[in-house]
Amino acid sequence: MIKLTMLSSAEKVKGQGVASAYRELVNLVSEHLSDKFDLSINTFRKSDITHYHTVDFHFYLSTFFKKKRGVRVGYVHFLPETLEGSLKLPKIARAVFYKYLISFYNRMDQIVVVNSSFIPKLEQHGVASEKIHYIPNFVSKKTFYPMKNEAKQEVRKKYHIDSDKFVVLGVGQVQHRKGVLDFIEVARALPEIEFVWAGGFSFGKITAGYAELKEIYDNPPENVKFIGIVDRTEMNACFNMADVFFMPSYNELFPMAILEAMSADVPVLVRDLDLYKDILTGYYDSATDNQGFIQKLRELKEDHSAYNKLVQMARSGAEYYSEERLTRIWDEFYHQLVKE
Known part of the structure; x- marks a missing residue:
């Protein structure tokens, strides 16, 4: 069984899509792939794969313990340019955070983007193209469905x-x-x-x-x-x-x-x-x-x-963009990481 750890603080802030995407993936693995993955949330145990959903500083520090983290996977939900117009930060603070964000992504062994159009933008920020993968978001029909x-x-x-x-x-x-x-x-x-x-x-x-x-x-x-x-x-x-x-x-x-x-x-x-x-x-x-x-x-x-x-x-x-299709994609992706 593959030891998969997910690290995220997304659900601490309500009303943002990052939390929704994180919760959907946790549910997918828990409900459909529990026979293949031993899933742990927000622990720093020794793992085969550590999937980073948010860019918290203590998560960043954990990337330096490579042997315990296994394959480090970063989930890219935003880039510096997509944050423009969202938060009012002093110019210096904004510049420091943007530099930190790209540094975080560069600490990853593999990167997952939710939109293929952001692959060239990550490359422009210095992220190696060979480690970037496109896997789209999805939602479960159990959660979102037509009502009578x-x-x-x-x-x-x-x-x-x-x-x-x-x-x-x-x-x-x-x-x-x-x-x-x-x-x-x-x-x-x-x-x-x-x-x-x-x-x-x-x-x-x-x-x-x-x-x-x-x-x-x-x-x-x-x-x-x-x-x-x-x-x-x-x-x-x-x-x-x-x-x-x-x-x-x-x-x-x-x-x-x-x-x-x-x-x-x-x-x-x-x-x-x-x-x-x-x-x-x-x-x-x-x-x-x-x-x-x-x-x-x-x-x-x-x-x-x-x-x-x-x-x-x-x-x-x-x-x-069904849960069934994305289950197959995530299953194959995680298993390929361990094979490599």
Whole structure:
């Protein structure tokens, strides 16, 4: 049996996708590969493989004990450029952290990225290409799935949303990078549609643009609800109360929320970004600006044929990024590391 240790502090901060990706992988190994892997969480025992999910400093120090760690695998959920616009840090602190982040990745024997478009960016930061592997995120159908209409209506009642409203859901930390201001502008142009944002200020006042965003968060337009950070156990219900998942982010890696929406049969509308094209083409619709978003949402509300087509695309995406498929990929990847 292979001794696999996972190190992560992701779940200490609620409302971030890194924690969701970590929890899905832990559950996958525990439920489907327990006969092959002896899994330990946040221990420093002697292992065949140590999988680093977060970049904590004490985890960094542990990398110097190579014999005890075995093969050191780093999970890349963000790069320096993807953090721009997320946190408000002094220039010196930001430069030091970015240098530390790349140093952490270089300490790894193998690197896993969740989006293939970030392989060349890691190479530009000096990470050797031969040790970078692409394995996408996934979600379990046990956690995210379509609910019956009666259950959906109960969720709407909980959040004081009329049963006949067309509902657009946004998910993520309240940050400029997530396109929250665009979400609000689009909502103002579509007063007949209800807009809901699930997420909050996971990093408090060090969030970039906190004062401006907090003012909007506390005083949204009449057709916008900010429901705060929602526990992951309740997020399936949030997706199911929505007609469309709308993500106007400017920068992402591989958002768990998109997979969660697709798994719940909720159609997806995102900003037209190159990073989605390698991983999600055929499973979503997109626009380049707010006028485009407004036009797309109006069409989805009024054209049942267009709406149903996008639902089918979401279902296809959920099938491709299924837990079953990713179980085989992770099983093969871990075993190959031990063979080498």
